[in-house]
Amino acid sequence: MTSVDPGRRRPIPFVALDEPRYGEVVEVAPLVRRVVAANPSKFTYTGTGTYLVGDREVAVIDPGPRLAAHQDALQAALAGRRVVAVLVTHCHADHSTLAPWLAEHAGAPTVAIGPHRTGGDDWPHEAWPSFPVPDDAPSTDADVASDEAYDLAFTPDRTVADDAVAAHGDGWTIRAVTTPGHASNHACYALDAAGTRSLFTGDHIMGWSTTVVSPPDGDMAQYLASLRRVIDGRYDTLYPTHGAAVTDPGPFLDAYLAHRLHREAQVLGAVADGLGTLAEMVPALYADVRPALHAAAARSVFAHLRQLTDDGRVGVEGGGPAHPAARYVSR
Ligand SMILES: [Zn+2]
Numbered sequence: 001m002t003s004v005d006p007g008r009r010r011p012i013p014f015v016a017l018d019e020p021r022y023g024e025v026v027e028v029a030p031l032v033r034r035v036v037a038a039n040p041s042k043f044t045y046t047g048t049g050t051y052l053v054g055d056r057e058v059a060v061i062d063p064g065p066r067l068a069a070h071q072d073a074l075q076a077a078l079a080g081r082r083v084v085a086v087l088v089t090h091c092h093a094d095h096s097t098l099a100p101w102l103a104e105h106a107g108a109p110t111v112a113i114g115p116h117r118t119g120g121d122d123w124p125h126e127a128w129p130s131f132p133v134p135d136d137a138p139s140t141d142a143d144v145a146s147d148e149a150y151d152l153a154f155t156p157d158r159t160v161a162d163d164a165v166a167a168h169g170d171g172w173t174i175r176a177v178t179t180p181g182h183a184s185n186h187a188c189y190a191l192d193a194a195g196t197r198s199l200f201t202g203d204h205i206m207g208w209s210t211t212v213v214s215p216p217d218g219d220m221a222q223y224l225a226s227l228r229r230v231i232d233g234r235y236d237t238l239y240p241t242h243g244a245a246v247t248d249p250g251p252f253l254d255a256y257l258a259h260r261l262h263r264e265a266q267v268l269g270a271v272a273d274g275l276g277t278l279a280e281m282v283p284a285l286y287a288d289v290r291p292a293l294h295a296a297a298a299r300s301v302f303a304h305l306r307q308l309t310d311d312g313r314v315g316v317e318g319g320g321p322a323h324p325a326a327r328y329v330s331r
Pocket residue numbers: 090092148182183203
């Protein structure tokens with residue numbers, strides 16, 4: 001038996017997106033419209049929400065996946081308007097793969113903080129523990145992957161620096177807010193329009209779920225710093241690429257951060273209790289989660305261990321950098 005106590009988690013006030021109405025243009029706020037692509041999955045919730053910001057002059061945020069129906073829907077939604085920029089939050093395939101087509105179609109540049117930045121090579125498959133899945137697990141669990149696909153081909157026509165203007169049009173300005181963590185090239189986009197300040201959060205903050213932080217490209221220390229940065233920004237509304245708008249960001253973000261810190265404390269507690277490897281601690285920490293998800297959970301636990309090792313709060317037995325197959329010890 002283990003003494004790891006999953007403890008009381010502060011619930012995150014997730015928001016559900018009503019019927020996604022695929023392909024339809026939905027006005028979510030003045031100057032903000034959304035078209036949802038029909039690519040629902042465990043990573044994308046009901047699908048990728050592409051935002052069209054502005055009226056006559058429009059910035060498109062996260063064009064989405066290369067699906068003919070979504071392409072047609074965007075083409076129709078943008079008819080009669082001038083696209084000034086195609087903004088991409090990060091180069092995961094469900095966000096960026098339609099960007100080159102849209103840029104060409106609209107005659108506008110793609111804009112991002114940069115192309116994929118490798119966070120180093122992934123560890124070999126054998127380095128990660130495997131977790132037995134019961135024979136009677138639902139077949140859909142077989143689809144659960146531990147990471148999202150990278151769109152390595154994506155290279156923005158224009159890179160934008162942190163806090164610089166990414167695009168502007170009639171009555172609105174959008175600035176880049178660099179937010180690495182989910183992906184090393186992740187940015188959010190802050191909109192100033194009609195006296196309100198809102199933030200398009202990509203996958204950094206999702207309205208329906210916590211975010212995947214999967215090393216090596218995902219980085220927990222960066223993620224927490226980026227989360228605190230958005231909290232400090234005190235935006236009126238958050239618009240995640242997947243899911244509904246978060247209209248009361250303060251309590252939502254506090255709970256979102258608390259969830260990570262709670263998990264970090266659990267990881268520290270597990271190490272203190274002698275559960276020193278991913279294979280030992282993941283089933284204990286995720287006892288309430290289906291075994292089919294434990295491989296993905298191991299990535300997240302490892303993200304915490306990597307940060308804790310870097311911070312000197314846990315050690316690696318035998319020394320060396322954090323590694324998925326290492327044994328961790330208390331410091
Ligand atoms: Zn992503």
